Amino acid sequence: MSLFGEPRQVRALGDLYANVWQIAYVTRDLDRGMQTLRERFGVENITEVPTAGATFLAGDEAADWQARIAMGARGGLIVELIEPVAGEVDFYRRFLPDDGPGLRLHHIATQVPLGDDVWDSLAELLAGSGLRFDYTVLIPDRVRAGYVDTTADLGHWLEVCQLQPADTEFFSSLVEPS
Numbered sequence: 001m002s003l004f005g006e007p008r009q010v011r012a013l014g015d016l017y018a019n020v021w022q023i024a025y026v027t028r029d030l031d032r033g034m035q036t037l038r039e040r041f042g043v044e045n046i047t048e049v050p051t052a053g054a055t056f057l058a059g060d061e062a063a064d065w066q067a068r069i070a071m072g073a074r075g076g077l078i079v080e081l082i083e084p085v086a087g088e089v090d091f092y093r094r095f096l097p098d099d100g101p102g103l104r105l106h107h108i109a110t111q112v113p114l115g116d117d118v119w120d121s122l123a124e125l126l127a128g129s130g131l132r133f134d135y136t137v138l139i140p141d142r143v144r145a146g147y148v149d150t151t152a153d154l155g156h157w158l159e160v161c162q163l164q165p166a167d168t169e170f171f172s173s174l175v176e177p178s
Contacts, residue, residue: 003021003076004172006113013129016112021111022077024079024109028096032101033083044072047174048070049170051068053140056135057137059132063088065088068083069082072174091147091157105155108158110158113162131148141164143164144161
């Protein structure tokens with residue numbers, strides 16, 4: 001399967017692993033985190049991405065959310081860096097080291113096909129396992145991304161994404177030259 005090929009149908013939560021496209025880290029300093037990925041890990045093709053126009057939901061309620069985000073790649077999975085800035089961002093901050101700018105794993109992102117029916121079906125599947133979309137980020141014409149708190153079982157969050165063509169084209173452009 002290519003990174004952004006047709007996602008596997010999700011009949012069990014384990015099917016989401018077949019659709020992983022991104023790994024995300026949190027940092028206290030996005031610029032320094034990007035520098036670390038470039039210089040230490042050779043992820044040279046990394047850039048800050050806009051979050052303007054995003055709607056953030058805590059459960060089903062709109063909430064203030066401010067974060068700086070960068071995306072990069074080196075021939076494979078997309079690497080995301082997140083600097084929590086303000087608002088409903090404690091679910092990021094709790095992973096940060098007590099001091100220093102270190103990078104810490106926050107979530108693994110997977111994708112599912114577009115459509116409300118797919119999203120609703122996944123919400124039902126999550127509920128059957130005692131899980132839910134704790135937070136959702138909506139960026140028009142780009143993505144619907146739901147965060148699922150799997151920290152008790154897996155030690156990290158799971159982000160489920162419905163990626164629009166504009167996002168898959170952008171992410172593919174990060175992977176191609178790397």
